[in-house]
Amino acid sequence: xxxxxxxxxxxxxxxxxxxxxxxxxxxxxxxxxxxxxxxxxxxxxxxxxxxxxxxxxxxxxxxxxxxxxxxxxxxxxxxxxxxxxxxxxxxxxxxxxxxxxxxxxxxxxxxxxxxxxxxxxxxxxxxxxxxxxxxxxxxxxxxxxxxxxxxxxxxxxxxxxxxxxxxxxxxxxxxxxxxxxxxxxxxxxxxxxxxxxxxxxxxxxxxxx
Numbered sequence: 001x002x003x004x005x006x007x008x009x010x011x012x013x014x015x016x017x018x019x020x021x022x023x024x025x026x027x028x029x030x031x032x033x034x035x036x037x038x039x040x041x042x043x044x045x046x047x048x049x050x051x052x053x054x055x056x057x058x059x060x061x062x063x064x065x066x067x068x069x070x071x072x073x074x075x076x077x078x079x080x081x082x083x084x085x086x087x088x089x090x091x092x093x094x095x096x097x098x099x100x101x102x103x104x105x106x107x108x109x110x111x112x113x114x115x116x117x118x119x120x121x122x123x124x125x126x127x128x129x130x131x132x133x134x135x136x137x138x139x140x141x142x143x144x145x146x147x148x149x150x151x152x153x154x155x156x157x158x159x160x161x162x163x164x165x166x167x168x169x170x171x172x173x174x175x176x177x178x179x180x181x182x183x184x185x186x187x188x189x190x191x192x193x194x195x196x197x198x199x200x201x202x203x204x205x206x207x208x209x
Contacts, residue, residue: 031169032136035147038172040130044069044201047174048079048193049122054186067199068123073206076121089121092206099208106208115153115179118163122190124174128153129165141176145169153179160187173197 044067051062063080067073074091078084086101091112099106117123128134134151141148147167153160160179167174173195179188 031138031147035136035149035167035172036130036134038197039126039167041198042070042126043198045124045195045197046199046201047195050191050193051120051122052189053119054188062122064122066121066123067201067205069201069206070126073201073203074117074121074123075205076123088208090206090208097208113155115155118177118179118190119188122177124165124177125163128163139166141166146175147172 046068047066049064049066051064053060053062061080062078062084065077065079067075067077072092072094074089076089078087078089083102086099088099090097094111096109096112097106098109112120114125114128118125128151129149131151134149137148139146139148147169149165149167150162152162160181162180164178164180165174166176166178174192175195176192177188177190178186181187
């Protein structure tokens with residue numbers, strides 16, 4: 001049992017730990033609120049995106065430049081692989097249009113589902129990560145402390161059942177997005193570089209002749 005000074009020291013130490021934990025939790029919650037507000041106020045963005053798709057027949061890798069005005073305009077310029085360099089995918093006025101350099105033609109395609117946009121284009125689905133069901137926590141990833149936002153994909157697909165977005169602590173910019181299957185395997189990983197929130201984008205870049 002604890003008596004006298006030892007009891008006082010124990011109580012003081014316990015109170016110190018409790019106050020420290022409360023302070024840390026409050027700071028974490030403040031960071032989560034700021035991150036959510038930053039995403040919620042995202043009207044547009046541009047970014048370089050490195051997309052890795054882990055399929056049943058192997059791994060596919062793409063590098064693209066993204067220009068997005070949420071939620072109705074998208075332009076994706078393919079940089080790699082080399083045989084697809086120059087391919088441009090545009091979404092505007094409710095339609096998808098593609099310029100393919102191999103055939104030097106422009107054509108319309110059927111509407112892509114949200115999951116297809118994530119997998120093939122690496123587009124951030126803002127509404128998914130600010131939904132009331134999204135979970136926020138602090139994690140260590142690649143030796144950095146990041147905010148992780150996870151949310152079940154509304155309609156599970158062959159690619160996965162959960163989406164995870166990792167955001168930097170200093171400026172709340174997305175740096176990685178992952179699609180995870182029911183066995184907790186990463187099926188798609190998108191790494192963002194030079195991410196710019198609310199960039200002024202000219203409407204002309206969303207037009208393909």
